[in-house]
Amino acid sequence: MRRMLCAGLVVLAVCGPTGTVVAETPTAVRVSMPTQPHPCLFLTPKEVLAVRARFQTEPWAKPIGEKVIKEADDLLATKPNIPHQGGQWGGWYSCEVCGVKLKARSPTEHVCPKCGKVYSGGIYDAVYVADRHSEYFRAAMDLALAYVLDPKPAYAQRVRDILAEYASFYRDLPLHDYRGSIGDKAFARGARLTAQTLDESGLLIRAARAYDLVYDASCFTDADRHAIETNLLRAMVTTIQRNPWGRLNWQSRHNAAILSAGLVLRDEQLVDQAVNDPKNGFLFQMREGVLESGMWYEGSIGYHYGALDSHIDFLEAACRAGMDLYSLPAVKKMFLAPLSLLMPDRTFPPLNDGGRSGIDKHRQVYEVAFRRYGDALFGQLVHPRDNIQALFWGADRAPERSSGQLVLPSQSGYAEGLAILRDPAGKTALYLDYFKSTTQHTQPVRLHVLLYAQGDIRFVDPATMQYGHPMHEGWGRQTFAHNTVVVNEEIQASSMGELKAFATGDDWAIARAEAAGAYKGVVLDRTVLMRHNVIADVFRCSADAESTFDLPLHFRDALSGLPAGEPLPRLSDKPAYREAKDVKRLTGPLGSFSVATGEGRRIYVTVFDKSEVFEARGYGNDLTDLVPMIVRRQKGKGAVFVAVYQLLEKGEEPLKPSAKISPTVVVSFGDTRLAVGDDTVVTIAGARHVAGAEGSPGK
Numbered sequence: 001m002r003r004m005l006c007a008g009l010v011v012l013a014v015c016g017p018t019g020t021v022v023a024e025t026p027t028a029v030r031v032s033m034p035t036q037p038h039p040c041l042f043l044t045p046k047e048v049l050a051v052r053a054r055f056q057t058e059p060w061a062k063p064i065g066e067k068v069i070k071e072a073d074d075l076l077a078t079k080p081n082i083p084h085q086g087g088q089w090g091g092w093y094s095c096e097v098c099g100v101k102l103k104a105r106s107p108t109e110h111v112c113p114k115c116g117k118v119y120s121g122g123i124y125d126a127v128y129v130a131d132r133h134s135e136y137f138r139a140a141m142d143l144a145l146a147y148v149l150d151p152k153p154a155y156a157q158r159v160r161d162i163l164a165e166y167a168s169f170y171r172d173l174p175l176h177d178y179r180g181s182i183g184d185k186a187f188a189r190g191a192r193l194t195a196q197t198l199d200e201s202g203l204l205i206r207a208a209r210a211y212d213l214v215y216d217a218s219c220f221t222d223a224d225r226h227a228i229e230t231n232l233l234r235a236m237v238t239t240i241q242r243n244p245w246g247r248l249n250w251q252s253r254h255n256a257a258i259l260s261a262g263l264v265l266r267d268e269q270l271v272d273q274a275v276n277d278p279k280n281g282f283l284f285q286m287r288e289g290v291l292e293s294g295m296w297y298e299g300s301i302g303y304h305y306g307a308l309d310s311h312i313d314f315l316e317a318a319c320r321a322g323m324d325l326y327s328l329p330a331v332k333k334m335f336l337a338p339l340s341l342l343m344p345d346r347t348f349p350p351l352n353d354g355g356r357s358g359i360d361k362h363r364q365v366y367e368v369a370f371r372r373y374g375d376a377l378f379g380q381l382v383h384p385r386d387n388i389q390a391l392f393w394g395a396d397r398a399p400e401r402s403s404g405q406l407v408l409p410s411q412s413g414y415a416e417g418l419a420i421l422r423d424p425a426g427k428t429a430l431y432l433d434y435f436k437s438t439t440q441h442t443q444p445v446r447l448h449v450l451l452y453a454q455g456d457i458r459f460v461d462p463a464t465m466q467y468g469h470p471m472h473e474g475w476g477r478q479t480f481a482h483n484t485v486v487v488n489e490e491i492q493a494s495s496m497g498e499l500k501a502f503a504t505g506d507d508w509a510i511a512r513a514e515a516a517g518a519y520k521g522v523v524l525d526r527t528v529l530m531r532h533n534v535i536a537d538v539f540r541c542s543a544d545a546e547s548t549f550d551l552p553l554h555f556r557d558a559l560s561g562l563p564a565g566e567p568l569p570r571l572s573d574k575p576a577y578r579e580a581k582d583v584k585r586l587t588g589p590l591g592s593f594s595v596a597t598g599e600g601r602r603i604y605v606t607v608f609d610k611s612e613v614f615e616a617r618g619y620g621n622d623l624t625d626l627v628p629m630i631v632r633r634q635k636g637k638g639a640v641f642v643a644v645y646q647l648l649e650k651g652e653e654p655l656k657p658s659a660k661i662s663p664t665v666v667v668s669f670g671d672t673r674l675a676v677g678d679d680t681v682v683t684i685a686g687a688r689h690v691a692g693a694e695g696s697p698g699k
Contacts, residue, residue: 087130
């Protein structure tokens with residue numbers, strides 16, 4: 001088992017849950033139905049009493065509950081104005097100029113928070129409608145939670161009013177999709193209130209929970225119940241069932257929604273479908289969607305936690321019906337696996353489709369994990385305890401958050417394709433992406449590197465833009481926007497990499513990976529070695545035919561020490577290349593240059609290959625964030641790019657590294673020597689280590 005040091009605690013990165021352990025994920029289990037009266041989804045009657053007691057007695061819980069009640073009272077003070085029409089996909093809701101998400105000023109005015117440009121009409125107004133539907137279903141749930149804490153009839157009455165109104169027109173809305181197609185022409189992923197079943201499922205989960213929490217309120221008539229259960233809950237299930245989607249994160253949300261509806265309606269057939277469907281059910285997803293490492297197969301932290309959030313909704317409802325699926329090993333591994341990917345500042349690297357986020361953003365997940373498993377590690381991740389899950393699903397007490405330094409080991413295993421080199425002090429992390437799976441959310445950037453050093457990300461990976469914006473495909477998903485080789489100015493093909501070598505010592509770590517399918521007839525081979533504050537980077541390329549090899553490197557900070565440059569109108573007309581700004585061709589050789597990182601610190605870069613070099617600026621966090629980039633270019637049937645990066649403190653002088661580029665590339669600095677050829681050999685202070693693919697020095 002891999003050992004992981006986190007916040008001063010030594011824990012096992014993969015271990016079985018407490019209680020009864022299921023050896024592996026079964027193909028099916030016997031489903032059970034709620035035996036207690038309502039509520040049965042979000043809470044049981046016994047848990048309702050416990051939550052009320054927690055709200056009254058626990059100092060940390062009081063402000064959460066008071067906020068819930070205040071928001072519910074505010075909702076009662078306004079009359080619902082529910083739109084009786086379908087909404088559109090939020091991916092369209094971005095500024096054409098800046099690429100950032102818009103903010104609604106009114107139903108017909110949608111403002112860019114960056115440049116102030118106002119959009120109106122058509123698709124923008126339709127996204128606003130979808131957002132209003134989300135707000136009203138959220139309002140129903142917020143009112144129901146307030147009813148748990150303080151069972152005022154007015155809270156239940158408003159829940160009834162919202163759900164009954166939706167039941168009055170839901171079936172009349174046409175199916176429509178994100179392209180605007182309607183009825184029979186709509187994709188299966190289309191829906192009624194929203195443009196996709198993913199979002200419709202989220203609405204159904206809230207509706208089922210809210211209805212369940214206030215089920216026994218006197219405001220409901222038999223006619224109300226029939227309308228809500230038949231014309232809303234069951235009708236929404238029918239919409240969602242049109243779009244089975246295997247192991248995709250959408251199906252995770254579908255399953256949680258179908259299970260929620262099935263349990264509140266006491267429909268065993270729906271419950272069995274959500275749990276046991278052999279091609280779509282929860283158990284299928286645990287077998288086919290969770291990698292051995294515990295990461296979700298789609299290759300992104302955002303999609304891992306997105307799927308896990310849906311799984312938690314499923315698991316909690318299942319537990320209250322008597323099905324404790326938390327005992328499946330794959331489930332606990334999903335809580336544990338992301339922790340090994342953290343950067344030194346407790347944020348996650350923004351790899352593939354997904355932005356940068358911190359572990360604190362996901363503390364509500366660990367409220368559930370701590371309550372269900374009791375592990376102190378999970379308990380340390382719940383702070384500050386200020387969210388709904390803490391009050392309603394959390395434990396009364398949790399361990400104090402450790403103030404210790406976050407120190408994690410180097411590793412080679414994320415999603416079976418991400419090597420992470422870390423320094424012993426826990427201040428630097430280099431990520432080498434050789435991802436061994438291809439999904440719609442893994443980007444075509446095999447052998448890309450991302451560097452966290454000196455307090456921030458220094459080798460930049462572009463943030464994921466709104467999916468509907470042209471620059472999501474035109475820049476963010478283009479190989480050129482990342483830190484890996486581009487061949488003939490074309491995007492890499494969807495491909496899988498392979499780990500060739502990985503080894504660690506007391507103060508060093510090395511990884512080597514190969515990608516043979518990124519381009520036809522081309523093999524890409526990258527080796528990175530970290531020792532103390534020095535990183536060596538050797539990128540070898542071979543091709544069957546004459547080719548152009550470009551290695552872009554995107555920096556967060558200003559560059560200095562570059563040779564003079566000759567301005568060019570643009571680097572190329574190819575996608576992503578044409579987006580580069582302020583392009584210059586350097587007129588002198590590129591030997592060494594510096595990247596300022598603040599407070600007198602710098603990254604001192606030494607380049608040993610004889611490449612044609614371009615300087616430019618590319619997009620960082622959005623279309624207004626232009627960051628410097630260097631592009632090294634070589635032509636022929638092969639290319640070798642060699643560089644050394646030294647992370648220097650204020651006043652610190654660099655070492656004088658050297659390199660020999662031949663069939664075996666040799667890089668030397670201090671008492672360290674790296675040789676990359678048929679073997680991968682690291683020599684430190686005279687001790688020779690041959691790194692093998694299994695992660696241990698060979699000889």
